[in-house]
Amino acid sequence: MADSHPTTHYGLAHHFDNLEQQKEAGSLGMWTFLITEIMFFGGMFMAYILYRSSYPQDFAIASSHLDWKLGGFNTIVLIVSSLTMAMAVYFSQKGNKKWLLTCLALTMLFGATFLVVKGVEYHEKYVTHHIPIRDFWHWTEPNSDSGHVQMFYWIYFAMTGVHALHMVIGLGIMAVIFWMAARNRFTPEYHSPVEISGLYWHFVDIVWIFLFPLLYLLGAHLTHH
Amino acid sequence: MSTEAEVIAPSVNYYNVAYGVKSWLLTKDHKRIALLYLASVTLFFFLGGLFAAGIRIELLTPKGDLMQADTYNRFFTMHGIVMVFFFLIPSIPTTLGNFLIPMMIGAKDLAFPKLNLLSWYIYTLGGLFTLLAIVLGGVDTGWTFYAPYSSNYANGNVLLAGIGIFITGFSSILTGLNFIVTIHTMRAPGMTWFRLPLFIWSHYATSLVMVLGTPVIAITVLLLALERIAHVGIFDPALGGDPVLFQHLFWFYSHPAVYIMILPAMGVISELIANMARKNIFGYKFVAFSSIAIAVFGFLVWGHHLFTSTQSIYAGMVFSILSYAVAIPSAIKVFNWTATLYRGSISYDTPMLYAFGFIGFFIIGGMTGLFLAALGLDIHMQDTYFVVAHFHYIMVGGAIMGYLGGLHFWWPKITGRLYPEGWARFGALVVFVGFNLTFFPQFLLGYMGMPRRYYSYADHYQVLNVMSTAGASVLGIGYLIPMIYLSWSLKYGAKAGPNPWGAIGLEWMTPSPPPTENFPVTPVVTWEAYEFRPIEEAEVVGQTQPNEPIG
Amino acid sequence: MSEHVVSPKIYVSVFLALMFFTILTVVAAYFDLGRANVLIALVIACIKATLVVLFFMHVRWSSTLTKVFVVAGLFWLVIMVALTLTDYLTRPSSPILRGP
């Protein structure tokens, strides 16, 4: 059976010939997965593009009811977390356990911050009845079509919800990596799990880089006037 | 058939290496996982077939008499969902593909064995949700789930079925991902891309489609299901949403998905034809690249399902012309298969009979695809039985023939046993006859105007419908025959040697059934694909001695 | 192992660039530029994403295969959007062809 097979290298699974091959497989696998993720969000982007360009005014008004300051804050939080993630990879390459752990911890901290802020925003929507569910939805803003606004919020919740789900999964992965790092599982030769989960984390950041302007900033010029 | 079956079977193989339910449910061996899948997809096939039987019996008479209209609607919906998502899409890749890909490229396993097992569990979970939906009364939306009917009007368990499909989608994604990575990184030394068996090329192409397309259906069906709960959503015309957007997103996956169903079968056919004619494939590179071309172009044609949906007529034109473009690589394959027979050494064993059947059905199914892709003609044919006949010709006539052919061909490798050849040829014949009788009349019905998804129909369609039902009963028996003798052969079949067909390919150079890590030593490939030599010589070429006990 | 170790300096510069573009995108949104607003937002987001992919995700130093995969993934998204829009943009009363 698999586990009884003697491994020549620490961290090498039985069915690979060497670490190089294993690492290549892992990284290619993650990239392939990220491509599926692009398409996964792609379906929602398609809906967004269609309706946003069909109902620009209503989308702008709907968007102006989101707090771009919170969204912007979250953007910055995620970018910082991406930096700490990148640094975590750097320290794993260098074999610096202490800083690896620190960077991973910071990454998780920022990720959690993001989720908390997201929760605050969702709660605000709940309080103001701006969650698009029939009989719950309540919209009084004049000069805008409640139906179109509901579609905006439907897309908003779908996209940010799925994104938040990815964040939660990302935190889980980071916790595992942290645990592995703490138990000295990584060496300068073998640290591909850190790198590969880093790819995932950065991807989730990229999604938000798109979501922020597309969802939060449509109505910025409206609030200005 | 080789009679050297009585070689000393290696004492330990993947099959007898461990016993007990746990050793199967926790296995990471791709060969065992393939068998898990084989059991599950067979189960779903018979479930889907049960629904088909219900459909055909109901359609025996013009008036609805066997069941209620609502029940009938659930029958064809569940038939479509089960057959497409739970049988045909996983069928060849997860069974034959899973079993053979590592062996054909000379690897010990897929790149991610745990992921492989996980995808079986995910598939099973999705299947359970769908079964639950069936048990709780089924779904009545058609397998296409068009909004706003399914989001706001349907009275079935759309949510459960939607979740089932969403979950199963991930199993498909993981399988595709695993294959892609495996084929890229795990090839044995000397196994260059152009030495790969065509089965590998077609599975690579299939995996591309799985990876790029499946996420879209997953999110689309999920959004639809949620829309049903919230009574609000992006496909809801009452809000200003566009139901046709759903159709775009649905077919963005579901058209490429038809190539998920046919490409693996095409790969099987390439193997069967080369090996049963003991000859190199004519135009290897053309056949190889046509698989990739089908996968890529396959993504550009989904709008041909929307010709009558009020899609813009200009978009209709674009999608129509691209649909013809995707037919070309299919044509290339058919011609090259035929040309491969030239100067071969052709055997008439069952796998080859299925291969011949495949080609015939695929030509008819594919050519009738050209009817449907012709814009002005599709106006008349869309949503009639002509479409039903078209896709059954390709999916049942084509893909399932390919699957059965492959199953017979590799059965000795998988089980170490030979199936009874006489019965098998008889079974293939019954399937062939039953199939044509079932589905050819449906072309005529369709052009005469009988719409699909009709529970009752006008009297003048009855004669052809009776023929179709009669054919379906023959076909059903035809499918039971292999089921019976294959099971029988598990215990009573003659023992097979490593290479009963005199075939070529790494999988034939290891014992049947193969040991856990497939090869005692990683093979080194020094020969081109399908490079047939006189039998004795081929054995020398192989790095492993086929008839020697290895362990 | 022949892997590239990216220096922290590069990471920090990329980080600063990302911050800069984030601020830029907010500022740009405050001007009512009609259709150009979307365009600017998208261009900036694309630049930011490219930075992350190239540097944080090391694609700049990765194999050709990885690069092909990244581009292919985006290309497929473009296929989906572009071909769907061939429908919506050519309808007789397309809602999209209308102004901003």
Added chain:
Amino acid sequence: MQIPVPFSPDQASSYAGEVDALYGFLWVLTFFFGIGLTLAIFYFAIKYRRRHPDEVGHPVAGAMGLELLWTVIPFLISMGIFAWGAELYFKIYRPPATAMDVYVVGKQWMWKFQHTEGQREINELHVPLGRRVKLIMTTEDVIHSFFVPAFRMKLDIVPGRYSTVWFEPTQLGRFELFCAEYCGTSHSGMIGSVVVMDPAEYQAWLAGGSGEGTPAQQGEKLFAQLACNSCHLATGQGRGPRLQGVFGSQVELADGSKITANEDYIRESILNPRARIVAGFQPIMPTFQGLVSEEQVLQLVAYVHSLTQEGQGGAAGGATGSATGSAPASAGGANNNAAGGRAVGTPASQGNKNAGSAPSPRP
């Protein structure tokens, strides 16, 4: 091109024969390739059958010439099919400028029709032989599809907008009408028939009339009931634009773009006024979504349509005869009349497109 094809329904519309011709051609092609390849396979299979168990085939290298041959020829053939199919498609899906309108409303699970002369029907549609009929179709619930096999004509009806398609019946009789998009429990019960009548009989049948008046007249009543006329004044002094002459014209919108005021545009103006604002007006028009049924919207559309024809001095007859009683009288001239009266109202672009693929005269 009236080629009889076995197992096909009656050829009862002007383009049915052409559809059948393409269909017949494709079967010929299918048999050509099917039989040709089958014969080749049988020939090889017999000639090169395995003669002893250890025999192997002779390696044959590929042949570039052959590969090109069977790439290029299918490609050319398929481009030919494409062009043929596209030509038909444009013919069927672009209603000619001169056609009589019929309003169709689908709902689970019935068909409702209203003629411009006021006649209402359910699950049965009467049309005169040899007249081009344009269907303006909508649905109250889910997607349905209007399918008449004998006419080789089908089009989905999607909630939220109008679908328009046309046909010209060329054979008297009663033809099956099916709903061809799955729409729920009684999808297979959503059937009816189209009755093609001799034009004179058709006029008599129309005269049998309904007391309710034409859709345009009903629309006029609604226009008053819903107080549309409080804003849309014939004088042009109201808060909303004057609607006379709007239908079929190019409307300039607030954002500077232009749009042809067709049925869909009028419908949207009523149900979703904010979507497109007419240049020079404020977005104050309330939505009538939920206040009017699809049938009533169609009547309002018919009324707005009629304003153009009257406003342009079009003849009294035509699609929106001024009174039910006058219908028979206007019948003879209806074709010309509509042609003349609509020339103004026909979107320029559409007119051009139609010029290329104007329906061929009946054989």
